[in-house]
Amino acid sequence: KATLAREAALRADWTTFRAKVERPRTPDVNTHFVSHLGEICDRVGVTFEIAGSPIPQQTGDFKEYVYDTKFKLTWAQFVDLLAELHQSREFLKVIRVSVGSQYEREDRLDVDLKLSTIEYSQKPGGRP
DSSP states (O other): OHHHHTHHHHHHHHHHHHHHHHSOOOOOHHHHHHHHHHHHHHHHTOOEEEOSOOOOEEETTEEEEEEEEEEEEOHHHHHHHHHHHHHOSSOEEEEEEEEEEOTTTSSOEEEEEEEEEEEEOOOTTOOO
């Protein structure tokens, strides 16, 4: 009886919770970058790892986010990945590429890529 008596309050709490969860979220740089890189990797057929979350560096009206990523892929996938990054419509820039060959043991490369992207973020007190 006690549980049934609380049903109305629990339903109201559940409705409030669902409304908060389903509320549209403003996109942020980290989520957008990771999802875009995921789409690129899906097309190439590889997976990736990202080390930590970057701290943005303000330069003028833009913030730059630098990501350290790691891939395990073949030469063909590596070439395809570089082509996809180069042809991306997003603001992606390859800062550093480090390639380690594992071909003596298996048909694989270990690739570390340092990538950056930017976000428009006007400084406080700046012109609109």
